[in-house]
Amino acid sequence: MLLELDSPLICEKITYSKIIIAPRLNTEKITDLVSKNILGCSAIWIPDDKYNISVPFDLNWWRGGAAAITSIKLKN
Numbered sequence: 001m002l003l004e005l006d007s008p009l010i011c012e013k014i015t016y017s018k019i020i021i022a023p024r025l026n027t028e029k030i031t032d033l034v035s036k037n038i039l040g041c042s043a044i045w046i047p048d049d050k051y052n053i054s055v056p057f058d059l060n061w062w063r064g065g066a067a068a069i070t071s072i073k074l075k076n
Contacts, residue, residue, distance in 0.1 A: 001030055002056055009045060011066065016045040020057060021072055037074045043067060 001021045009016040023029060024040040033039040044059060045066035052058060 008048070009066070014066075015048045016066055017048050018046040018051055018056075020044045020046060020059065024069060033072065033074060039072050041070060041072055043070055043072075 003019045003021060005017055005019065021039075021041045021043050023032070024042050028039060028041075030039070044062060047065075050061050
């Protein structure tokens with residue numbers, strides 16, 4: 001899932017406007033977010049200069065950086 005931030009994160013002069021979220025476990029799916037309202041996931045913040053609208057989920061350039069193991073929750 002690609003998330004676009006309302007307010008970009010700026011860290012060490014790098015601007016991050018988008019985050020790619022993927023289920024953390026093989027047993028989970030993005031659709032679990034709808035049925036359970038929460039999903040354990042990995043998150044990778046995408047620097048604006050690395051984002052390519054033609055291939056929005058391309059992470060071939062990624063070798064570390066702004067990433068987290070987290071949960072995403074739908075707001076009721």
